[in-house]
Amino acid sequence: MKPSDFKYFRANSLDHALDILNSEENVKIIAGGQSLVPLMNFRLGQPDLLLDINDIKDLNFESESSSSLEIGSLLTHTNAINSNLIKLFFPIISYALKYVAHQTIRNQGTLGGSIVNADPSSEWPLLISLLNAKINVRNKFKEREILVNDFFESHFVTNVEDDEIVTSVTLPKINKYCWAFEEHSSRKGDFAIVETGVILELEDNCETIKNARIAIGGVDEKIIRLEKIEKKFTGKNIYEDLSIYKKLDLFEAINPVNDNHGSIDYKNYLSDSLLKKVLKKCVKARVISNVK
Amino acid sequence: MSNEIQLKTTINGIEYDLTVPARLLASDFLRDNLNLTGTHVGCEHGICGSCTIKIDGLTARSCLKFAVQLDGKKVETVESFKEKPETRNILEKFKAHHSLQCGFCTPGFLMIIDELLKSKIKFSENEIREALSGNLCRCTGYENIIKAAKEILAHKGIK
Numbered sequence: 275m276k277p278s279d280f281k282y283f284r285a286n287s288l289d290h291a292l293d294i295l296n297s298e299e300n301v302k303i304i305a306g307g308q309s310l311v312p313l314m315n316f317r318l319g320q321p322d323l324l325l326d327i328n329d330i331k332d333l334n335f336e337s338e339s340s341s342s343l344e345i346g347s348l349l350t351h352t353n354a355i356n357s358n359l360i361k362l363f364f365p366i367i368s369y370a371l372k373y374v375a376h377q378t379i380r381n382q383g384t385l386g387g388s389i390v391n392a393d394p395s396s397e398w399p400l401l402i403s404l405l406n407a408k409i410n411v412r413n414k415f416k417e418r419e420i421l422v423n424d425f426f427e428s429h430f431v432t433n434v435e436d437d438e439i440v441t442s443v444t445l446p447k448i449n450k451y452c453w454a455f456e457e458h459s460s461r462k463g464d465f466a467i468v469e470t471g472v473i474l475e476l477e478d479n480c481e482t483i484k485n486a487r488i489a490i491g492g493v494d495e496k497i498i499r500l501e502k503i504e505k506k507f508t509g510k511n512i513y514e515d516l517s518i519y520k521k522l523d524l525f526e527a528i529n530p531v532n533d534n535h536g537s538i539d540y541k542n543y544l545s546d547s548l549l550k551k552v553l554k555k556c557v558k559a560r561v562i563s564n565v566k
Numbered sequence: 567m568s569n570e571i572q573l574k575t576t577i578n579g580i581e582y583d584l585t586v587p588a589r590l591l592a593s594d595f596l597r598d599n600l601n602l603t604g605t606h607v608g609c610e611h612g613i614c615g616s617c618t619i620k621i622d623g624l625t626a627r628s629c630l631k632f633a634v635q636l637d638g639k640k641v642e643t644v645e646s647f648k649e650k651p652e653t654r655n656i657l658e659k660f661k662a663h664h665s666l667q668c669g670f671c672t673p674g675f676l677m678i679i680d681e682l683l684k685s686k687i688k689f690s691e692n693e694i695r696e697a698l699s700g701n702l703c704r705c706t707g708y709e710n711i712i713k714a715a716k717e718i719l720a721h722k723g724i725k
Contacts, residue, residue, distance in 0.1 A: 275610040282588035282634050283567045311630040312611035376700025378618055378625040462699050
């Protein structure tokens with residue numbers, strides 16, 4: 275249970291870190307380390323060089339523009355939960371992140387670390403998928419913006435290249451909406467067996483659904499958006515019974531596996547019941563309006 | 567960029583300046599290099615909570631940090647608890663409620679309770695249970711630990 279030998283470097287500027295990523299082989303970036311260090315302790319990860327980015331101040335910020343929030347990749351879960359800006363525009367983030375492990379882990383774990391780890395049952399990946407985020411990454415030579423739909427490729431695999439660092443995530447503001455998030459795990463703080471979140475963007479009357487977004491995690495190799503159900507919700511009134519969606523539209527979209535947390539049947543059942551629960555909770559929730 | 571790194575850190579108010587292997591875990595550094603054996607090593611992958619310490623005032627699993635990451639930080643371990651009245655009170659409440667038998671998990675519980683005590687918010691009993699659920703105890707049973715925690719946090723007001 276001890277990591278293998280490696281070299282260590284702590285960068286204090288983004289440029290310096292990108293130089294190192296560009297010139298060295300088998301480098302692993304460490305932020306909070308709450309998923310990486312267990313893997314290293316088990317020797318499932320054996321980097322030659324550990325590049326510590328915790329001192330790079332440019333990666334630790336929150337900023338607001340007229341159309342979006344931008345969050346630096348080093349923001350810890352604890353700081354995200356306590357952020358007034360996040361609470362104001364996206365209370366779903368403050369709510370859902372309380373499901374991440376335990377306080378001690380949340381003190382250290384970061385947004386960037388969680389999304390590049392790309393665990394399909396984690397909270398941040400589901401949140402950025404639901405919020406149509408753009409992920410900003412940089413290498414030594416250029417910056418690029420990845421749409422969340424192109425970001426996650428599979429279990430623990432993202433579109434980020436070896437020489438790139440995730441610098442921030444841009445979350446487009448939503449004008450009028452209600453939201454809900456629920457997850458089920460064997461014990462509090464465990465990884466979710468199934469997690470699901472919903473955002474219903476509303477017309478000015480605060481009743482007609484302009485655009486529905488539903489994301490589900492833990493039941494496929496990446497976070498799944500239930501596009502078929504989303505489309506059918508457009509134009510509906512939120513006081514209609516939204517739980518009468520076509521179950522096949524859900525079951526065809528997800529691909530759970532049998533494992534020690536449950537069978538395929540159980541996970542299908544859980545997905546259906548959690549989805550009904552979030553939809554019910556969502557229409558009862560207070561409508562968030564960002565028009566100032 | 568090296569396998570051996572110089573490290574300057576403050577632990578329980580004492581400054582240390584040492585060179586350590588990059589791969590040395592903070593938990594092993596505390597126990598083996600500094601002989602601060604109050605920090606216990608259980609699972610070594612962040613589950614059990616026995617190795618919990620405070621880094622710059624926030625709890626952290628010391629088995630998920632490398633010693634070199636303590637550079638420039640202020641670290642508190644369970645050994646600091648006997649120094650200050652408010653943390654000594656935590657120890658006394660644990661004793662009064664028989665919140666430990668073997669004591670293996672105790673340093674971690676003390677750390678997290680101290681963090682709850684120093685946070686600005688009030689906690690309900692459920693929230694206290696939830697906060698302590700990140701630490702595993704295999705012999706005392708959690709009830710006495712929760713009793714002590716409730717009494718320690720009582721003067722802040724329980725929700």
